[in-house]
Amino acid sequence: xxxxQDAVKTAVRFVPDRWLPGASPDxxxxxxxxxxxxxxRVDGPxxxxxxxxxxxxxxxxxxxxATLVHSTxxxxxxxxxxxxKAEAAPGVVLVMTHENAPRMNAPAMFMSRPDAVGASDLxxxxxxxxxxxxxxxxLVLAETQEQADHAATLVKVEYESATAVTDFQAAKLAAHHxxxxxxxxxxxxxxxxxxxxxxxxxxxxLVFRTPRHNHNAIELHGATxxxxxxxxxxxxxxxxxxxxxGTLAEIFGINPDQVHVSSPYVGGGFGGKALWNHQxxxxxxxxxxxxxVRIVLSRESxxxxxxxxxxxxxxxxxxxxxxxxxxxxxxTGTVAMTxxxxxxxxxxxxxxxxxxxxxxxLEQSVADMDMMANTFMRAPxxxxxTFALECALDExxxxxxxxPIELRRRIEPEKDPTSNNPFSxxxxxxxxxxxxxxxxxxxxxxxxxxxxxxxxxxGLGCATGTYPYHRMPGGxxxxxxxxxGSAVVSTAVHEMGMGTATVQAQAAAARLGLPLExxxxxxxxxxLPKGVLAGGSTQTASISAAVIAANDELVKELIxxxxxxxxxxxxxxxxxxxxxxxLASVDEPGRHETYASILARAGRxxxxxxxxxxxxxxxxxxxxxxxxxxxxxxxxxxxxGEVRVCRMLGSFDCGRILNAxxxxxxxxxxxxxxxxLALTEETLFDPRSGRIMNPSLAEYHVPVHxxxxxxxxxxxxxxDPHAPLGARGIGEIGITGVAAAIANAVYNATGRRVRDLPIxxxxxx
Amino acid sequence: MRFTINDKPVEAExxxxxxxxxxxxxxLGLTGSKKGCNQGACGACTVLVDGERINSCLALAVQYQGxxxxxxxxxxxxxxxxxxQQAFVEHDGFQCGYCTPGxxxxxxxxxxxxxxxxxxxxxxxxxxxxxxxxxxxxxERMSGNLCRCGAYNGIIDAITETFAADxxxxxxxxxxxxx
Ligand code: FES
Ligand code: FES
Numbered sequence: 001x002x003x004x005q006d007a008v009k010t011a012v013r014f015v016p017d018r019w020l021p022g023a024s025p026d027x028x029x030x031x032x033x034x035x036x037x038x039x040x041r042v043d044g045p046x047x048x049x050x051x052x053x054x055x056x057x058x059x060x061x062x063x064x065x066a067t068l069v070h071s072t073x074x075x076x077x078x079x080x081x082x083x084x085k086a087e088a089a090p091g092v093v094l095v096m097t098h099e100n101a102p103r104m105n106a107p108a109m110f111m112s113r114p115d116a117v118g119a120s121d122l123x124x125x126x127x128x129x130x131x132x133x134x135x136x137x138x139l140v141l142a143e144t145q146e147q148a149d150h151a152a153t154l155v156k157v158e159y160e161s162a163t164a165v166t167d168f169q170a171a172k173l174a175a176h177h178x179x180x181x182x183x184x185x186x187x188x189x190x191x192x193x194x195x196x197x198x199x200x201x202x203x204x205x206l207v208f209r210t211p212r213h214n215h216n217a218i219e220l221h222g223a224t225x226x227x228x229x230x231x232x233x234x235x236x237x238x239x240x241x242x243x244x245x246g247t248l249a250e251i252f253g254i255n256p257d258q259v260h261v262s263s264p265y266v267g268g269g270f271g272g273k274a275l276w277n278h279q280x281x282x283x284x285x286x287x288x289x290x291x292x293v294r295i296v297l298s299r300e301s302x303x304x305x306x307x308x309x310x311x312x313x314x315x316x317x318x319x320x321x322x323x324x325x326x327x328x329x330x331x332t333g334t335v336a337m338t339x340x341x342x343x344x345x346x347x348x349x350x351x352x353x354x355x356x357x358x359x360x361x362l363e364q365s366v367a368d369m370d371m372m373a374n375t376f377m378r379a380p381x382x383x384x385x386t387f388a389l390e391c392a393l394d395e396x397x398x399x400x401x402x403x404p405i406e407l408r409r410r411i412e413p414e415k416d417p418t419s420n421n422p423f424s425x426x427x428x429x430x431x432x433x434x435x436x437x438x439x440x441x442x443x444x445x446x447x448x449x450x451x452x453x454x455x456x457x458x459g460l461g462c463a464t465g466t467y468p469y470h471r472m473p474g475g476x477x478x479x480x481x482x483x484x485g486s487a488v489v490s491t492a493v494h495e496m497g498m499g500t501a502t503v504q505a506q507a508a509a510a511r512l513g514l515p516l517e518x519x520x521x522x523x524x525x526x527x528l529p530k531g532v533l534a535g536g537s538t539q540t541a542s543i544s545a546a547v548i549a550a551n552d553e554l555v556k557e558l559i560x561x562x563x564x565x566x567x568x569x570x571x572x573x574x575x576x577x578x579x580x581x582x583l584a585s586v587d588e589p590g591r592h593e594t595y596a597s598i599l600a601r602a603g604r605x606x607x608x609x610x611x612x613x614x615x616x617x618x619x620x621x622x623x624x625x626x627x628x629x630x631x632x633x634x635x636x637x638x639x640x641g642e643v644r645v646c647r648m649l650g651s652f653d654c655g656r657i658l659n660a661x662x663x664x665x666x667x668x669x670x671x672x673x674x675x676x677l678a679l680t681e682e683t684l685f686d687p688r689s690g691r692i693m694n695p696s697l698a699e700y701h702v703p704v705h706x707x708x709x710x711x712x713x714x715x716x717x718x719x720d721p722h723a724p725l726g727a728r729g730i731g732e733i734g735i736t737g738v739a740a741a742i743a744n745a746v747y748n749a750t751g752r753r754v755r756d757l758p759i760x761x762x763x764x765x
Numbered sequence: 766m767r768f769t770i771n772d773k774p775v776e777a778e779x780x781x782x783x784x785x786x787x788x789x790x791x792x793l794g795l796t797g798s799k800k801g802c803n804q805g806a807c808g809a810c811t812v813l814v815d816g817e818r819i820n821s822c823l824a825l826a827v828q829y830q831g832x833x834x835x836x837x838x839x840x841x842x843x844x845x846x847x848x849x850q851q852a853f854v855e856h857d858g859f860q861c862g863y864c865t866p867g868x869x870x871x872x873x874x875x876x877x878x879x880x881x882x883x884x885x886x887x888x889x890x891x892x893x894x895x896x897x898x899x900x901x902x903x904x905e906r907m908s909g910n911l912c913r914c915g916a917y918n919g920i921i922d923a924i925t926e927t928f929a930a931d932x933x934x935x936x937x938x939x940x941x942x943x944x
Binding site: 040041043044045046047048049050051052053054056057059144145146147150215216217218219220265266267268269270296298299496497498499661662664665666668669670671672673696697698702703704705706708710711 | 779780782783787790791794795796797798799800801802803804805806807809836837838840841842843844846850851853854855857859860861862863864865866869903904905907908909910911912913914915916917918919920921
């Protein structure tokens with residue numbers, strides 16, 4: 001945290017809410033009807049009909065197809081390149097290597113500037129140096145994909161290897177504090193936690209390990225690109241439209257408004273659909289060849305050039321008094337990272353906000369490795385951090401002979417335990433109570449191994465899930481009212497399946513007092529007002545804040561246009577509400593005029609306003625976090641060690657739920673990814689060569705239908721008074737706590753504590 | 766080379782190395798069938814050939830001349846959706862929608878297999894003439910179609926609603942391509 005940010009935070013703490021832009025409660029947060037209703041996805045019919053066009057499906061005249069060639073060493077340089085055979089192969093347009101690639105600036109690294117989204121700051125194919133095993137060394141462009149794929153096998157590359165750091169255990173010896181952990185200090189302490197731990201009546205002191213993971217969205221990364229003079233068009237699968245345009249512009253030395261990025265449909269993102277080498281290389285090859293280019297990565301190429309979640313080694317030590325209160329909460333550890341990226345997998349973040357403790361020691365280090373830059377993947381930090389913290393709590397509860405839910409009751413904090421800020425809204429214990437009751441938690445026998453059905457041992461487990469509220473600064477929205485009173489709301493944001501298009505249309509209809517059929521939400525294109533990126537569960541709140549700002553402008557304009565002949569004459573914005581396709585007096589329901597009538601009287605065929613969201617100061621005044629109680633029932637085969645999850649329940653407190661149908665899917669989707677995290681997922685990284693050894697969906701095991709049981713979800717639906725729409729975001733929290741709930745259930749079933757993910761059967765034999 | 770795709774005759778000339786999936790997507794503009802791995806691991810490319818489900822990424826297009834190929838575009842279009850497509854919308858059987866065409870074609874082929882009594886690893890009685898599509902049968906039989914968004918529960922609900930638990934199909938359209 002910078003000194004300036006710190007100072008602002010301190011100052012904001014004393015400012016009354018009404019002075020904070022964006023911090024005064026959104027009147028919509030209490031409104032029911034359209035908001036919260038289980039509306040089916042507005043883009044559903046297109047998607048089930050196969051008519052939604054994804055990035056690699058956009059038709060273009062004269063397309064050439066690209067294939068990448070990857071380095072086979074982790075560090076060193078290219079000594080010779082022979083592209084002659086590839087160039088002579090049928091259909092080949094060109095072979096691009098560092099020798100003939102256009103000169104390009106290195107990508108600006110994510111968070112180095114507001115619009116920078118480079119996943120790493122390494123130059124792309126600009127010299128002979130190799131930085132990771134899998135780095136692209138050539139791109140082959142041909143008339144068809146088959147020709148490009150074949151010619152790529154004919155490129156001959158020789159290397160001279162340099163000593164590479166590819167073993168995490170060795171790299172750990174030189175681990176160091178990063179400059180910051182996403183703006184927070186790498187070491188945070190209250191009191192002397194080690195001393196308190198030693199003096200505590202009950203103690204656990206444990207080490208947990210989590211492996212690398214890959215997002216593995218089913219849509220392969222792909223782009224269709226074209227240059228018209230110095231104007232670049234990119235049909236991309238991305239969760240960061242404006243950032244991609246800005247960063248690409250700088251790479252190619254053009255203005256951001258010369259780059260047009262379009263991405264109306266994204267086949268899953270989870271943090272992975274970002275700006276990687278392939279869009280940059282496709283644009284470079286297009287420039288070099290003068291042809292429009294399509295690049296679709298093979299699944300192997302996705303593993304080679306799209307980073308995933310990094311590996312972590314975490315220590316959690318808890319010291320408790322006899323009465324259950326915590327004396328010490330220690331969460332420390334190390335992750336693998338590169339020198340060229342900034343993504344420290346903030347696994348200590350849950351411990352900053354979840355529980356009261358007399359002392360804290362929270363510390364994260366990074367070990368630099370020569371590998372593909374790791375990146376954000378669904379609930380970066382919180383997913384694997386809650387695994388360690390919540391398993392440790394389960395072990396502590398057992399030692400204290402306390403029910404794990406009762407332990408959480410005793411350590412529930414009154415305010416944020418590390419920032420001391422008040423919680424904006426927190427109902428974790430309610431989640432546990434209601435979820436536990438529904439799940440039948442009281443039927444759990446705390447004695448491990450007590451329930452056996454034939455070969456199968458059955459166990460129950462629970463854990464806390466959590467994810468912070470964030471609102472991204474810098475987004476704008478436009479509202480356009482047509483002569484017939486219908487509205488189009490637009491901003492350059494993303495729909496990767498979260499339900500953005502549907503929920504934003506619902507919210508806009510509720511805000512404007514229009515039926516859903518009279519509202520359209522436009523998104524997915526940089527020609528629209530600048531949007532925010534889709535990540536960190538921030539999009540809904542960030543868009544909504546911009547729409548609120550635009551709506552304020554709209555009401556002002558409508559008052560002006562309505563003039564003195566309107567039934568609304570003389571009423572200020574604070575005396576007006578949107579209702580029945582127009583504006584109405586809050587106090588005198590009879591005074592009402594429709595948008596269509598206001599526009600007609602003013603002789604206007606439309607009205608258009610645009611505004612930017614105010615800065616997210618509410619985050620500085622309040623501790624804003626969603627929480628959840630996750631429950632799992634597992635069966636473990638006593639002969640084979642096979643683990644089956646047979647029942648799950650997630651009980652969530654995320655503020656208002658804006659669409660019961662899409663929210664259920666999003667929660668379940670996160671929980672299902674949590675099953676993978678717990679039981680099957682692992683990117684195998686060879687410590688000798690730095691090469692990923694299972695770059696395929698056949699060998700990287702994501703959950704399949706048979707792995708997924710009935711999953712119940714429930715939520716408090718209590719609006720957060722300080723979040724737009726009362727909603728804190730739900731994209732990530734589903735995965736948090738799940739691995740711990742499953743691991744704790746496995747313990748309850750078998751008496752075996754597995755602290756090393758994934759919990760594969762060999763670890764239970 | 767001549768093909769029958771979605772009941773229409775189609776002629777195309779192409780590199781004999783082309784997969785059926787690439788033929789559909791790159792040469793014929795039928796991009797409803799999706800590519801998630803190109804190696805038979807995800808099921809996104811599932812299409813029906815004479816009513817049976819196949820991974821079109823593992824099929825050489827030239828081998829499918831003269832066969833009846835059905836892609837998601839042939840099931841139903843917006844405005845005239847197949848009952849299963851409609852059920853996917855209602856039960857939210859997808860999020861990003863990328864695995865969806867494969868799930869749809871696979872489910873239709875799967876229902877046909879069950880109706881013909883083809884057993885799966887969870888079928889209790891291998892002698893049965895038709896298989897009842899229980900929750901476990903459905904999950905097992907659909908496990909070749911990955912959904913990273915995790916829309917599995919909605920998918921199973923949609924299939925259950927469309928193809929009644931006795932394996933028979935609801936509505937004529939449901940049976941149309943599953944013969
Ligand atoms: S694309 Fe054919 S199975 Fe994955
Ligand atoms: S809906 Fe996204 S992969 Fe299934």
